[in-house]
Amino acid sequence: MTTMSRSVHNFCAGPCVLPDEVLAELADELPNFDATGMSLIEMSHRSGDYDKVHHETLDLLRQLTSAPDDFSIMFIQGGASLQFAMLPMNVLPADRTAGYVVSGTWGKKALADAEKLGSAYSAWDGADGGYARMPTVDELDIKPGTSFLHVTSNETIGGIRMAEFADPGIPMLADMSSDYLSRPIPWDRFAVVYGGVQKNLGPAGMAVVFARTELLDSIPSGVPAYLSYNTHHKGDSLANTPPMFTIWATNKMLKWIKANGGLEAMDARSERRSGVIYDAIDSSNGFYRSPVDAASRSRMNIVFRLADEDLEAAFLTEADANGMKNLKGHRSVGGIRASVYNALPDASVDALAQFMSDFAASHG
């Protein structure tokens, strides 16, 4: 093993930081799983050894999220991007319509695919406000006869989140990719919850989809095999070869979340940790500013600007030199973005707040 420490602070918004112990276990067990003489990733996905990991991962997801029994849990490759297409193919047959909340880049992409494949429309679009906030229920334009409301619980790029899942009067379909398993999920509000695992749950390679089983009865028969939720539901996500490494690593990450108190604890932790950085912004006497509405501030992706935007490049360079990596805002919006996913150590948050204070003092 290389000797350099993993002491950098990784604020990456995409594939997430993982706990040191999860990476160490994966590395240790990779060549020879449980004294079988094989790597887990060399095994048949129908072997007993793999099967145990696979079903334990499904069980951990149900346990941690408290998903009711009438939700199927599925591992499907392709991330949330493929779900943007699968969702309308599966739950929006000709007689069902969904309104979409367009709260940023991801909501927009979800709607674009839904319009191609089913009956879908924009129930709210935050473009005029620069996608700086989430709508209230009262602002939604839900047409009569609409079956579902699609929401993005957290917009990674804009740095906004739905602070609560207020009842819009119809069941919601939710892309939770970027705050998945960092907060409890009020199941009575949702028909389908989905998200890529690569922010809070594990390495890139799949989405986890929770769907009410009653919806699976009305999937159109013309949906091809891999794209039908029924294939994955009936086959326990083993109908074809699953992404075994991603599932194995997610299993370890779920155990880490459980050992650290589960979703209530992750929720409290994200409030506290994001609060440390928002405080650093708010107490900077205008040196830093948050471009988003206070009520919609994300606890996962903290986006901010420097009042003097010309200083942002220096901020990023000095932060990087101090071991704080991946703080550059998304290329479409610029600025700074600190992503504070489940596995980011508290020390990274504290280091950033201190650095922000020091940088403001020396450049203010």
Next chain:
Amino acid sequence: MTTMSRSVHNFCAGPCVLPDEVLAELADELPNFDATGMSLIEMSHRSGDYDKVHHETLDLLRQLTSAPDDFSIMFIQGGASLQFAMLPMNVLPADRTAGYVVSGTWGKKALADAEKLGSAYSAWDGADGGYARMPTVDELDIKPGTSFLHVTSNETIGGIRMAEFADPGIPMLADMSSDYLSRPIPWDRFAVVYGGVQKNLGPAGMAVVFARTELLDSIPSGVPAYLSYNTHHKGDSLANTPPMFTIWATNKMLKWIKANGGLEAMDARSERRSGVIYDAIDSSNGFYRSPVDAASRSRMNIVFRLADEDLEAAFLTEADANGMKNLKGHRSVGGIRASVYNALPDASVDALAQFMSDFAASHG
């Protein structure tokens, strides 16, 4: 690291055996990639470190396969199963038809999805012969006006392969999942070549798709984003978060193939190694028998029966006790199946041949 040796012989037909050195490197580099202080799987997929691995993997694929410049190479999650749907969505718009060679389970699945999505028909079906052989070109029933012929170069379950890619007079679309990169690819015969990586190329988690770029101009605009080859082609397979671990492991496996002589060497090796096992069958005086046509014998998945089928359970138990794992035939056909993918050591093949001889001597 656990101390038990990796001395088992892994004849698994699904996710494949990987070279010891590939697994050792992955384990060594997993916690801290190239002294960056981060794991590669924790990085942004838009970072320079990951980008280098990603593009090197694409370059290695082009180099090893000698794919011409007018083929796009794409990493797409979902394995060959998702390609069964994407292929007709992308290359079989209303005015194009494909004949499918149904040579076994995989050909049948490919056709089932194509019939749902486009204009496709069976150009040959081996059901009457128990899927024990591939057709000759003369036997194909290609209707006038057909644009493509879809083939499965190797049927994993039946244990048959297309020994040569004879010219059917129209371009072929080929699922090469189970003999991918174990033989040269005569590009002038093909419009699209695809396959899951989990047999010969790496751990499960994606397909590699080679498609003629001229086909990408006529993809219907209604195809949703992830399901369009254009998304992956134009985005260099980085349009959304790619399966980074699978790509990284595939990178190492491709280097291993290159260091071991490339596709010509893999081809010669597969002929020699499968020959050792077929010889053990053919020289057993009927104790073992091959159920497949001699001209269609797979070099990857060697399927055989014992003349006394009641002895098969004992064969599998004794083989397992001797460290020879995953030799059971697919549940749909029974019998024995030895999969001899690229990374299986020669010693495993020799051990199996010796065991077959010993078992026949003691039970014959």
